[in-house]
Amino acid sequence: MTLSNPLETSPQLKTMLAAVESACRESLNHKILLSEPAIFQMLSYHMGWDPALPGKKGKRIRPLLVCLVAQACGTDWQRTLPAAASVELLHNFTLIHDDIQDQSDERHGLPALWKIHGIAQAINAGDAMYSLALDHLWRLRSAFSVEIIAQCSEQLTLTCLHLTAGQYQDMEFETRPVIRDVAIAGTSGQKFPVTADEYIRMVEGKTTAMLRACCNIGTILAGATEEMQATFDAFGYHLGIAFQVMDDYLGVWGDSAQTGKSNATDLINHKRSIPVIWGLERSSAFQQRWVNGDIQASDIYLLRDMLTDAGVASDVLMLAKDHTLKAFACLQKAITLGAHTSYLPDLTEWLLNRNK
Amino acid sequence: MTLSNPLETSPQLKTMLAAVESACRESLNHKILLSEPAIFQMLSYHMGWDPALPGKKGKRIRPLLVCLVAQACGTDWQRTLPAAASVELLHNFTLIHDDIQDQSDERHGLPALWKIHGIAQAINAGDAMYSLALDHLWRLRSAFSVEIIAQCSEQLTLTCLHLTAGQYQDMEFETRPVIRDVAIAGTSGQKFPVTADEYIRMVEGKTTAMLRACCNIGTILAGATEEMQATFDAFGYHLGIAFQVMDDYLGVWGDSAQTGKSNATDLINHKRSIPVIWGLERSSAFQQRWVNGDIQASDIYLLRDMLTDAGVASDVLMLAKDHTLKAFACLQKAITLGAHTSYLPDLTEWLLNRNK
Numbered sequence A, B: 001m002t003l004s005n006p007l008e009t010s011p012q013l014k015t016m017l018a019a020v021e022s023a024c025r026e027s028l029n030h031k032i033l034l035s036e037p038a039i040f041q042m043l044s045y046h047m048g049w050d051p052a053l054p055g056k057k058g059k060r061i062r063p064l065l066v067c068l069v070a071q072a073c074g075t076d077w078q079r080t081l082p083a084a085a086s087v088e089l090l091h092n093f094t095l096i097h098d099d100i101q102d103q104s105d106e107r108h109g110l111p112a113l114w115k116i117h118g119i120a121q122a123i124n125a126g127d128a129m130y131s132l133a134l135d136h137l138w139r140l141r142s143a144f145s146v147e148i149i150a151q152c153s154e155q156l157t158l159t160c161l162h163l164t165a166g167q168y169q170d171m172e173f174e175t176r177p178v179i180r181d182v183a184i185a186g187t188s189g190q191k192f193p194v195t196a197d198e199y200i201r202m203v204e205g206k207t208t209a210m211l212r213a214c215c216n217i218g219t220i221l222a223g224a225t226e227e228m229q230a231t232f233d234a235f236g237y238h239l240g241i242a243f244q245v246m247d248d249y250l251g252v253w254g255d256s257a258q259t260g261k262s263n264a265t266d267l268i269n270h271k272r273s274i275p276v277i278w279g280l281e282r283s284s285a286f287q288q289r290w291v292n293g294d295i296q297a298s299d300i301y302l303l304r305d306m307l308t309d310a311g312v313a314s315d316v317l318m319l320a321k322d323h324t325l326k327a328f329a330c331l332q333k334a335i336t337l338g339a340h341t342s343y344l345p346d347l348t349e350w351l352l353n354r355n356k
Helices: A011-027 A037-047 A061-072 A077-102 A113-142 A146-173 A196-221 A226-253 A274-282 A284-292 A297-309 A312-336 A344-353 B011-027 B037-046 B061-072 B077-101 B113-142 B146-173 B196-222 B226-253 B274-282 B284-292 B297-309 B312-336 B344-353
Strands: A184-186 A189-191 B184-186 B189-191
Touching: A011 A061, A011 A077, A011 A113, A037 A077, A037 A113, A037 B146, A061 A077, A061 A196, A061 A226, A061 A344, A077 A113, A077 A146, A077 A196, A077 B113, A113 A146, A113 B077, A113 B113, A113 B146, A146 A196, A146 B037, A146 B113, A146 B146, A196 A226, A196 A274, A226 A274, A226 A297, A226 A312, A226 A344, A274 A284, A274 A297, A274 A312, A284 A297, A297 A312, A312 A344, B011 B061, B011 B077, B011 B113, B037 B077, B037 B113, B061 B077, B061 B196, B061 B226, B061 B344, B077 B113, B077 B146, B077 B196, B113 B146, B146 B196, B196 B226, B196 B274, B226 B274, B226 B297, B226 B312, B226 B344, B274 B284, B274 B297, B274 B312, B284 B297, B297 B312, B312 B344
Parallel strands: none
Antiparallel strands: A184 A189, B184 B189
């Protein structure tokens, strides 16, 4: 089943997306950046706005989530645009640093920022993006009380702390042994293979924290009740887990023509995604091949089949489905609490069923 | 003349310094960090608190400045400790990233964080330190209004944006030609040798922005008048320029036994400090030797003498003195406005005359 992308089919969502994009662009017009055009250009390039080198842009899911949740809770979404731009900048700060950390050469079809300007300047550009994101939040001052903005600001800094915890774990996983019952010595004691529980904990930091923050900022700006806030927070949580698990699924079984990245990448990069974690636990053939190392693109179909044969594909989909259903249940609950969820179910469905 | 360090001789300043250190330590006890002990340990190590590897600590000048300025403006300095800790964490976030960017192997006599944990984890640890710094500021909530804390928060994020601009320039200087009247092609047009004006602009971002922020946060927390705020802001500005110029002076003419770092480092690392900028402008012998490259420790005395002969040493000291006098004039003005500057003049004098 191929779902249509509501961002392309719904005029209202297209309008919102255009407003979000425009708010993000506006956020770069900061006097300090304008006085240092080189940093402005680096950030602009990363966002896909370099007129000479326009890249594919990100999906802008996170700022849309801020606007849609605020709208669902009865607030004019246009008032929330500075916060929407903030979360998108924050997300992109993490991408700039991620690419250095993962040594990823490309982002949205163009060379990653560090490949052009070097690691030192790219670290600095990421730091600038982070600072800009937090500074930009205060543009809400004309429409919201300082107490409300302060709550949003705390959400963002706390989210970044969660992100660094998740990022730490993701990188630390690469140093772990792959063979069950075989521990290796680490700097703080013995190390064991990554478990599914540890994976979920890592995703809670790396992916869900940000989506929860978007939901929380949306409800905070709408002045929603505590129960409504908790409901959307839970929605963000399950959406985040389902989104990451689907991403990992597509990283192995996705159609590269549709995902836009080679479906071999996750296996070739030895990423400890949930399919790999379960494959190492359940398939000795997969484990053996993994331990041997040097996985080439030509090995992918074999590895994929090993995972499928061990029942990993269906279990990964089931995990994603479990959290998807929970996310929808949260939206249902929000409706009973008085929310008008409008495009949130469509967007959720598309996000979690894309490219199947 | 060797001035005694008031941080070692004044009981009151020692008490304040101990309270600052304790507040900084307390700031690491964040539930997210406690649940990820590896990041906690990295930050703790960087701060010089690893019980197994205690390093020399930083001077903690910035948090002291927050406390002293707030005290000067009539507020109990102990109420400002969370803000003091925030600025010290923020400063240390920049140091963690600086060391990666400059490829500095050591910090306070121990291996730099990235030398132990690698670039990827050190970038992440820096990001965690930044997030923690901003989050920690909200601990002021029990003693200050949200509006006051919001103003401090804006100061910090704006300061970081200034810092990234200064850091960009500092790194970009290394790509500039050294020979007068000879331009080289850069990514955005021709590049010319670094001028003293450009140097000052870089220092405004890299050093003064943070010291101004400390002063501003001190006056904001004290609820000082706008005139008082502007006076301490100007004090922070001149202190910052004088401090950096003196640092550059000591980087060439300092006594390594007293500065704790080799006085050759700045010349060997080809750092475009103000002595070097003026040396390249004024001394063709210095320029020639600089262009030849591969400066060894044994060349330092010759290079230093070339700079001294070209009048650079005295001009650098004069520049520092000019800003020092202006900083003292600001303190005098603050006194006429009703401030009780207590240890600020002593601390300023020591900072700007250390190791002469």
